[in-house]
Amino acid sequence: MIIEVAISDLKLGQYVLDIVDQTGTYQLKGPGHVKSQAIIDHLAKHGVLSLLIDTRKSLTIKNEKSGDIQFTRPEQTDTYIAPLAFEISQAKALFSHSKHIQQQVLRNILNDVDVDLAPVKEVADDTVNAVFKNPDALACVLNIRFKDDYLLEHAVSVSVLMTIFCRHLGIEKRLTKELAIGAFLHDVGKIKIPDEILNKPGKLTPEEFVIMQSHVEHSVEIINNITGISDISLEVAALHHEKLNGNGYPYQLVADDISLYGRMITICDIFDALTANRVYKAGYCHVKAFNILRKLAQDGELDLPLVDQFIRCMGVYPIGSLVELNANRLAIVEARTDDPIRPKVRSFYDIDHRHYTMAEDIDLSSVEGVTIKSVRADDFNLEMNKIVEFLMLQG
Incomplete structure (x- = not known):
């Protein structure tokens, strides 16, 4: 089982997959077992706060009292774990890990370092596999949000929502993974927007809104330069602010020019923006957000049949709400x-x-x-x- 543990709870023999939270920028050389207290002390010294652990790979300690510590693999036993608790624990760990990967991507962009697609693909694979197995646990975790982490959590959440929507519509897993990657990266261009505009609590001026709109073009440019990115991933990121009536941006496309996937991510993006808490604004409850989506569709901005499918997909009262x-x-x-x-x-x-x-x-x-x-x-x-x-x- 993959779980998140605080550095103070990290124990000898545990198998570390990745760092979840830290005050610095320390990076692991790779996953591995904790075989000495010095390793734990080293991580704590570098500001590591919590880590992702695979409990299935933990080692048993022998001869700890004699000082001659040895590690052995424990015998596999069947342990009952409450299904709901297990699924939510797994989903929380996956969501935290996804945020960490998103943070790495943004850090690389800021430092003009090439974005490595491999960890993004891995996160997308894990998300798709988890959702196709049981979408309810990740849907539940979407309700556990931290308003100070909106930029990170919004990208991860839209990717999860897109995956859940794909499953509902019967889109195959291979294609869903490419769409999940595009959704995961759709807002990376916001790292180029000044903080005073990106996090402004009040209404943006016309000049500020033009700058905010440019994040899509920044995203497209950044994603287009990622080695190995697919056309469909790029497409879904490029279309997430287009509206059927031509009033979207940056391309002012109309209905016939907006693909199914572009219509889908716009719905997912708006829904998450409506329901998420931010530093300066509380989110709406789900029913209110659904009503707003339908009003936008009735006004010609969104695809009404697709909005109704999204509401059926999530449920009038979504799991975890x-x-x-x-x-x-x-x-x-x-x-x-x-x-x-x-x-x-x-x-x-x-x-x-x-x-x-x-x-x-x-x-x-x-x-x-x-x-x-x-x-x-x-x-x-x-x-x-x-x-x-x-x-x-x-x-």
């Missing part, structure tokens, strides 16, 4: 049912008394008298990360 029940309880959506507006949920929080409660699974399709509405954790001064951790501990 928060809902408020009429008994003044909060619940998280766990699974869909045959009724699209009556999912299975797990209640966990008493709104009146402002405290967590024993989790209760409720199939809304089989009970009467329980109403439901989409809400956000911020509305109740809660954090999605802590909510998910609490529910994982509940089993």
Whole structure:
């Protein structure tokens, strides 16, 4: 199992895949086992905060008390792991690793270093494989966001959303991987936009908006110079701000000139921008975001049948989203049912008394008298990360 561990919890014998979070720019020579305390001390000294560990490759320590430390591979045993906890843990680790790769890509661009496509392809492969196996876990993790990491998380999230959408539409895995790569790289040009414009809390002036729009052309130029990039990956990145009525940018293309994949990424990009928290703006709940997407489609900007397919794909109440029940309880959506507006949920929080409660699974399709509405954790001064951790501990 791949998990993220803090440097303070790193142990001898564990197999390190990569650095997830750090205060510096230290890079591992490659994955490997931790075979001495000196290695742990060295990582901590260089500002490493957390790492990605493959628990399946951990070694067992022998003769530790005698000082003659030896490592052996443990016998393989079948251990039961709660499916939901396992899937979400894997998905969180994959999302964190993807952010790390995105950070490396942006760092290379800033330093005029060629972007290596190999780790991006690896992340895309892992994302596609995870989504095609079970899209719900990664969809759930998309709700655990940090407003200070918007640029990194937006790129990763759009790639995940694009992959989930592809699976729903029956697009083959090989092509989905190329689309996921394009989505992962679609906003790299924003690294060329001045921070005071990129992170401006208020409305941009016309002059500032022209500069902001140029990020697409910067992205196209950067992606086009990546060795091994496919035409389809470049296409999907180039079209993510085009609108069917010709009012998009930078090419002002109209419907007939915008491919299916260009239409798809525009929907994914807008949806994530609407639902994500930023330093200066709270995101919308999912139902509100869906309504905005449909309004944009009715106004001729987006493909309406495709928007409706996206909503069906995500679910009216997406897996991992928060809902408020009429008994003044909060619940998280766990699974869909045959009724699209009556999912299975797990209640966990008493709104009146402002405290967590024993989790209760409720199939809304089989009970009467329980109403439901989409809400956000911020509305109740809660954090999605802590909510998910609490529910994982509940089993």
